[in-house]
Amino acid sequence: MSEPLRNWAGNITFTPARIARPRSVAELQDIVRGATKIRVLGSGHSFNRIADTDDTLVSLTNLERVIRIDRAAHTVTVDGGATYADIAAALHEAGYALGNVASLPHITVVGAVCTATHGSGDANQNLAASVIALKLVTASGEIVSYRRGDDDFDGVVVSLGALGVVSEITLELIPTFDIRQNVYLDLPVAAIETHFDALMSRAYSVSLFTRWQGEIIDQVWVKALGSGDEPSAELLGARAADRAFHPIPDFDGSTSTVQLGVVGPWYQRLFHFPIEQKASAGAEIQSECFVAREDAKAAFKALHAAQDQFSGALFISEVRSVAADQFWLSTAYGQDTIGFHFTWKPEWEATIAAVKAVEQALAPFRPRPHWAKVFTIEADAIRALYPRHADFVALANRLDPDGKFRNPMIEQVLFR
Ligand SMILES: Cc1cc2nc3c(=O)[nH]c(=O)nc-3n(C[C@H](O)[C@H](O)[C@H](O)COP(=O)(O)OP(=O)(O)OC[C@H]3O[C@@H](n4cnc5c(N)ncnc54)[C@H](O)[C@@H]3O)c2cc1C
Structure with a gap:
């Protein structure tokens, strides 16, 4: 019998009926299309059931690692499974840096962004603030692109994984320092x-x-x-x-x-x-x-x-x-x-x-x-702390009317 799947801390045992590890975005789209309920597992560094599901859990570790630096736009585009450890040295070697990072590099970029992960610094915003574009595989399997400045962009970046699977994300770069x-x-x-x-x-x-x-x-x-x-x-x-x-x-x-x-x-x-x-x-x-x-x-x-x-x-x-x-x-x-x-x-x-x-x-x-x-x-108390909570719920209902990307924790905290 294989070992149960746990988070990094070992305090959560995941309970999926199946685990999918797509090798391409097209395969990921098929998995999403066919699933009734689905959550993404990043590097599993969260301490609660945010990534869990009793249905389909999808890991993007087998996607081809993408690190596409655009020297004209000063951006990097990475795949939905890439970690900061995968990309940091390559950015530096190309003359670039990220404005800020968390305490450790082994977390995925998208997993960090989704949960408003942060570092420190009076002038430093959380890691989501470096996102300038992303691609979301939505409930129908269709890919929707968002860019900074679009309507709803400020809703889709910190999503807790409740809007779809982020297959690609583009980050703003600054000169290395x-x-x-x-x-x-x-x-x-x-x-x-x-x-x-x-x-x-x-x-x-x-x-x-x-x-x-x-x-x-x-x-x-x-x-x-x-x-x-x-x-x-x-x-x-x-x-x-x-x-x-x-x-x-x-x-x-x-x-x-x-x-x-x-x-x-x-x-x-x-x-x-x-x-x-x-x-x-x-x-x-x-x-x-x-x-x-x-x-x-x-x-x-x-x-x-x-x-x-x-x-x-x-x-x-x-x-x-x-x-x-x-x-x-x-x-x-x-x-x-x-x-x-x-x-x-x-x-x-x-x-x-x-x-x-x-x-x-x-x-x-x-x-x-x-x-x-x-x-x-x-x-109830948490929702009251977020003035745009109702807008997020409306956006989620539009992108994912059947709640495919919701698990009990997400339902409880955001929707019930
Ligand atoms: C040792 C340690 C140090 C930490 N340090 C910090 C810190 O300095 N600052 C801080 O703020 N936090 C910190 N954290 C918390 C950590 O940043 C978060 O748990 C973060 O979400 C972990 O990313 P992950 O890749 O492990 O995501 P997971 O824990 O695997 O997933 C987190 C969420 O992201 C969603 N998700 C992941 N990938 C995708 C995707 N491609 N598309 C859609 N949804 C997706 C998941 O479904 C889930 O809802 C730390 C955690 C640990 C264990």
């Missing part, structure tokens, strides 16, 4: 009250890593442009690390992208974990809540006050900034945002209790949960 990464240790929590904005805008991308224990933020990761000033030895009371660190302080720092201020290309510094460090499974569970930037300090304070209720279940938490965008289902829709991310130990009951404690502490700030991670906020 260098980054230097420095880690600072033991930032006093008091610095948040007085210096939060200065801290988060200190460099191209800044992450705060904390175990929510005592009065210390364990690490500040500063990813600065390589062309900028030399890093300082101290940052608002935090001291520069003199060895490489993993986000979880006790873990092996040599598995992170190069730190200690060594300048290198964007794709070898902006991810926290390098391309060659592929972990096929991970013993952890993640959740994340986003609040409006203007509420960040008060939200931080509320979590600090409640930290004893959840820090025991935690490996590490990461605080990042995401600039506002206009995608209807984006967690940064209409507001500059701060994400409070939590990497939990792989103990389900303790994790759920801790997730609830975090959500409760953040409730006054109307947190939007990450679509791809664990959350317990009620569907």
Whole structure:
């Protein structure tokens, strides 16, 4: 008997009646046309049932990898199964970069875009913001193309996979650039009250890593442009690390992208974990809540006050900034945002209790949960956080009148 199919974290066992692995877009169209219910599985890095189905699960890993760079338009077009790891070095070698990336490169571009995946940086929007066109295999098997500026474009990009299968996606490129990464240790929590904005805008991308224990933020990761000033030895009371660190302080720092201020290309510094460090499974569970930037300090304070209720279940938490965008289902829709991310130990009951404690502490700030991670906020409350929710439902009903691309989680959160 073959092994059951699980997500990267191992907390979800997928339940499809059949798994399809088309080798061409024409084959994919036939599969979609013939299916009653269908979902796409990207690289399986989501922590909930967003990708699951009890009917047809389609994986695009066997599609021919496409990396088509258009030097006139400064874009790259990739197939629906490509990962950031597949494309990053090729972009750099061609003189290009992506504006921002997530913490690891092993996720598919479309899977990341669909769930409003993000990195950090006051001027950096989530990864969906680099999309300028995509092709969608809709319920009838027909391919519909969308470009930035089209009606409904802002609805189709962050789709949670509920509108069709993205067979091809085109991303905006910028000239390649260098980054230097420095880690600072033991930032006093008091610095948040007085210096939060200065801290988060200190460099191209800044992450705060904390175990929510005592009065210390364990690490500040500063990813600065390589062309900028030399890093300082101290940052608002935090001291520069003199060895490489993993986000979880006790873990092996040599598995992170190069730190200690060594300048290198964007794709070898902006991810926290390098391309060659592929972990096929991970013993952890993640959740994340986003609040409006203007509420960040008060939200931080509320979590600090409640930290004893959840820090025991935690490996590490990461605080990042995401600039506002206009995608209807984006967690940064209409507001500059701060994400409070939590990497939990792989103990389900303790994790759920801790997730609830975090959500409760953040409730006054109307947190939007990450679509791809664990959350317990009620569907009604989530919908109320998205002013364009009704437009998304209307678009989905038009493109997929029979709900072919919906699974129980999507039905529950968006449609019921
Ligand atoms: C270790 C780790 C680190 C992470 N770091 C970050 C981070 O830094 N920032 C962040 O925001 N998130 C982060 N995440 C979450 C991750 O970015 C999301 O789970 C993302 O969706 C994963 O992409 P995937 O390819 O694994 O997609 P899956 O989990 O396989 O699928 C996600 C969704 O996309 C849909 N989908 C995938 N491909 C297609 C397609 N071609 N057409 C239509 N729908 C499609 C699926 O149906 C599903 O609904 C992390 C997760 C892990 C495990």
